[in-house]
Amino acid sequence: MIGRLRGIILEKQPPLVLLETQGVGYEIHMPMTCFYALPNIGQEAIIYIHFVVREDAQLLFGFTHKQERALFRELIKVNGVGPKLALAILSGMSASQFVSAVEHQEINALVKLPGVGKKTAERLVVEMKDRFKGMSGDMFAVGATDFALSAPSAADTDISPENEAVEALVSLGYKPQEASRLVNKVARPDADSETLIREALRAAL
Template sequence: MIGRLRGIILEKQPPQVLLEVQGVGYEVQMPMTCFYVLPETGKEAIVYTHFVVREDAQLLFGFTNRQERALFRELIKVNGVGPKLALAILSGMSAQQFVNTVERQEISALIKLPGVGTKTAERLVVEMKDRFKGMNGELFALGGGDLPASIPVNAASADDPESEAVAALVSLGYKPQEASRMVNKVARPDADCESLIRDALRAAL
């Protein structure tokens, strides 16, 4: 099990980061709420990981702290929720926002996330609420529940941030037409890719 990586960020292609650790490059998929706070390309980063082995792939999912990883691990235990859907959920809202949403039983907020229908949302509320009871109450005391107001600028931003933002949203589970609509709604000339993704996800909630 690979549980933690410390290395240099070589590439940032939302929602994936390429991290070089002692000469080996690890491709790590991260929720956008974690991706936003990564250092710039060329800087060192510490990522807590969850390793998934499938017949056709070996996947690494990364998080900025243990609490977010713990929540991801609880999410993928829910019936019908795999790693990709868990990644999309934690991209659409922070760990604290998700905990608050489940505790308030806000089904309407959950079904706005890609891949989450009414039945899945109801299952998340029932199963996750029970899981929270058995966990340390301070586990998700992560501070404010909003997405970061500012984002580190990626020195290796793509020439077309809008296309890159759309591709990132599609990889998170949004349909291409929906992703394009979300990005077009928040597009502005001076926005980089990560800002567009952040604003599009915020507007979707």
């Protein structure tokens, strides 16, 4: 079981990061709220890992804090919520924002997340609220993930920031038309892809 990786960031293609550890490059899926906090390409990063083994694939999901990984693991225990949907939920909301939405039963905020319908939102509120009981009140108060953005790095790529942002949103569960609409809504000439993704996710809520 892989629980933590420390290495050099080789590529950042939201929501994927390629991390080199002792000569091996690991592709890691990260929620955007964690992706924003990554250092630039060529710098060292420590990422907490949840390892998923399926018949057709072995997937790594990464987080900047143990608390976010703990929340991800609780999310995928909810009926109807798999790793991809959990990743989308934690991309649209930070861990602390999600906990707040559940505790205040903010169904309308949850259904704005990709792949979350009313029934799923209601199930999240009921099941996750019970799981939060007994946990430390500040367990998921990870302020650093509330859309904190490190200095963006300019990756060598021919794809435009707008198209890269649309592709990232689609990979998180948004329909292509909706992803394009959200990106076009926040697009501006000086924005890089990470900024567009962050602002598009905000606009969706």
